[in-house]
Amino acid sequence: MGMEQWLGLLTGIAFGFLLQKGRVLRFDKQVGALLLKDMTIFKFMLSAILVGMIGILFLADQGIISLSHKPMNVGAILIGGALFGAGWAVMGFCPGTSVGALGEGRWHALFAILGMIAGAALFAELYPFFQSTVYAWQDFGRIGLPETIGYSPWIIVAVLWGIVIAMFLFFEKKGL
Amino acid sequence: MQNRTRNGGWSPYLAGALLGLLAVLSVYATTQLLGKTNYLGASTTFVRAAGYLGQMFSAEHVAANEYFLKTRVVVDWQFMLITGIFIGALISSVSDRSFRFEAVPPTWQKRFGPSTGKRALGAFFGGIVAMVGARMADGCPSGHGLSGMMQLSVSAFVSLLMFFSVGVVVAAFVYKRRS
Numbered sequence: 001m002g003m004e005q006w007l008g009l010l011t012g013i014a015f016g017f018l019l020q021k022g023r024v025l026r027f028d029k030q031v032g033a034l035l036l037k038d039m040t041i042f043k044f045m046l047s048a049i050l051v052g053m054i055g056i057l058f059l060a061d062q063g064i065i066s067l068s069h070k071p072m073n074v075g076a077i078l079i080g081g082a083l084f085g086a087g088w089a090v091m092g093f094c095p096g097t098s099v100g101a102l103g104e105g106r107w108h109a110l111f112a113i114l115g116m117i118a119g120a121a122l123f124a125e126l127y128p129f130f131q132s133t134v135y136a137w138q139d140f141g142r143i144g145l146p147e148t149i150g151y152s153p154w155i156i157v158a159v160l161w162g163i164v165i166a167m168f169l170f171f172e173k174k175g176l
Numbered sequence: 177m178q179n180r181t182r183n184g185g186w187s188p189y190l191a192g193a194l195l196g197l198l199a200v201l202s203v204y205a206t207t208q209l210l211g212k213t214n215y216l217g218a219s220t221t222f223v224r225a226a227g228y229l230g231q232m233f234s235a236e237h238v239a240a241n242e243y244f245l246k247t248r249v250v251v252d253w254q255f256m257l258i259t260g261i262f263i264g265a266l267i268s269s270v271s272d273r274s275f276r277f278e279a280v281p282p283t284w285q286k287r288f289g290p291s292t293g294k295r296a297l298g299a300f301f302g303g304i305v306a307m308v309g310a311r312m313a314d315g316c317p318s319g320h321g322l323s324g325m326m327q328l329s330v331s332a333f334v335s336l337l338m339f340f341s342v343g344v345v346v347a348a349f350v351y352k353r354r355s
Contacts, residue, residue, distance in 0.1 A: 001256075004210050008253035011202045012260015015216065018198065019261065020268035022191030023183055027281035034340075034347035035283075044192035045321060051196025052326040056203060060327070065203055065213045069329040070314045077331055080313030081338025087306025088339065089346035090298050092281065095310060096218035096318040098303075099258050103265030106278040111296040113222075115303020120219075120226040122304060123311040124243040130312060145328040153328055168189070 016100045025100040027092035027108075034089050039176040046164045053160070057153050069142040075134040091115065184272055199322060206253065214253050215327075217319035219310040221258045223247045287351050313338075 001009075019025050022044040032038030059065045088094060091112045093101055098116065101109040123130075146153040181187060199216055206214035227249035230238040238244050269275035279292045288294050310316040313335050315324060321339070324332025 004253045005251065005256045007205060007209060008214075008256030009260045009263075011198065011205075011216075012257035012262075013264040013267070014198050014260075015195065015257065016261035016264025016266075017268045018191045018195045018264075020265040020274070021186040021272075022188045022195075023181065023185035023274075024188065024191075025265060028283045031281075031283050031347055031351065034343045035351060036344065040188045044188040044195070045317070047189045047192030048195040048199065048322055049325045051193045052199040052322065053196075053328065055197070055200030056326045057328070059200070059204060065207045067327045067329075068213060068215060069327060070320065070324055070331045072329075072331040072334065073314075076312050076314065077335050078338060080309045080311070081335040082342045083309025084306050084313060084316065084335075085309070085339045085342030085344075086346045087302045087304070087309060089302070089343045089350060091302030091306055092284070092299070093303075094218070094317045095222060095307070096258070096261060096316065099262045100265035103262040104269035105275045106281070108279050108281070108292070108295050108299055111299035112303040115300035116219075116222045116307040117226045117229065118300070119304035119307025120222040120311060121230060123308045124223065124226065124241050126308075127241075127243040134312060140330070143330045145330055145333065148330055156328055 015096075016103060019097060019100045020104055025093075025097045025104055026106065027101070030094070030097065031089065031092045037176070039171045043168065043171065046167070050161055050164055053157055057157065061153075067144065069144055072140040072143050073135055073138070074140070075137040076130075079134055087119075184274055195322075196326075199326060210253070215319070215323035216257070217254055217315065217323060218258060218261075219307065219316040219319060220247060221255045222307055223311065224249050224252070224255055283351060 022040070023029060024041045024044045029038060029040050033041045056065070060067050093109055093112045095116060098109045098112045102113065145156055185191070203213055203215060206212065223243070224247065227238055227244050231249065238249065266275070280290055280295045284295055284298070288298070313320065314331075315335060317339065320332045320335040325336065
């Protein structure tokens with residue numbers, strides 16, 4: 001294993017540790033969020049985003065790192081996002097949490113992992129077909145919200161912090 | 177704010193904020209040490225795993241596939257990241273005694289009964305649909321939800337909205353008891 005593999009492994013161990021400590025790996029937490037009964041995964045994910053966005057946008061601002069937006073391909077994002085949402089609700093894991101759930105003994109995650117590997121193979125087979133259909137409709141490219149709406153990233157960060165903190169207060173008030 | 181939850185875990189706000197720090201540290205470390213900026217993500221690894229398994233059956237078929245040409249079949253940073261998630265969750269759950277063997281989770285059992293086979297089918301076919309979607313959208317809740325949102329990518333806002341809105345509708349439909 002080279003430096004790249006070691007760095008990935010150590011980062012992954014810390015990632016898995018925090019996912020497990022936050023108790024967000026479990027099927028019941030994932031589906032509980034989609035049933036709007038238990039907001040644990042939203043609290044976890046949104047907290048990570050609020051903290052992480054400041055560091056990442058600062059490093060990008062300083063020219064230390066470069067941002068890497070995924071393409072805003074309309075058909076791919078809308079249809080792909082909808083398919084993911086539907087599959088996620090039944091599977092009760094996401095790609096990252098499935099392996100973590102297996103790590104904490106929830107071994108039915110193994111079937112989810114096998115399904116996702118089969119899904120990846122199916123996608124690879126269908127890729128040429130998707131290229132001429134779903135991907136061909138409209139692609140806005142790798143765009144960020146600041147340049148798209150013409151506001152400084154820091155204004156957007158401030159607004160998002162306000163919205164998310166309001167959501168947190170609401171979750172706590174409702175005991176979700 | 178409580179730092180411990182009733183199930184013995186950490187506050188999701190605390191664990192989440194620490195994950196935010198880890199994401200920044202990881203982006204910085206990969207840029208400095210590897211000379212390329214790697215963002216947290218998960219679903220590409222399933223393509224690589226599929227490529228590996230596919231090579232056992234027909235190496236030529238995998239080699240000729242356009243998507244595997246784009247996403248090379250290698251054990252890279254993200255592949256090890258996913259391996260690490262398994263190890264990290266194992267260490268955490270064994271050390272705080274929350275490790276449990278579970279075949280059928282309570283929410284599923286309430287709706288579909290205790291059958292392991294039914295749960296396995298749900299997980300497997302749900303996994304197929306979800307992964308086709310994640311590869312099409314070029315990301316999952318890690319790649320779009322965490323990394324994309326932290327960069328304020330337009331695609332992250334739209335895909336996250338799709339993940340959750342469709343997920344909420346399908347979950348309501350699937351887990352509501354017929355009466």
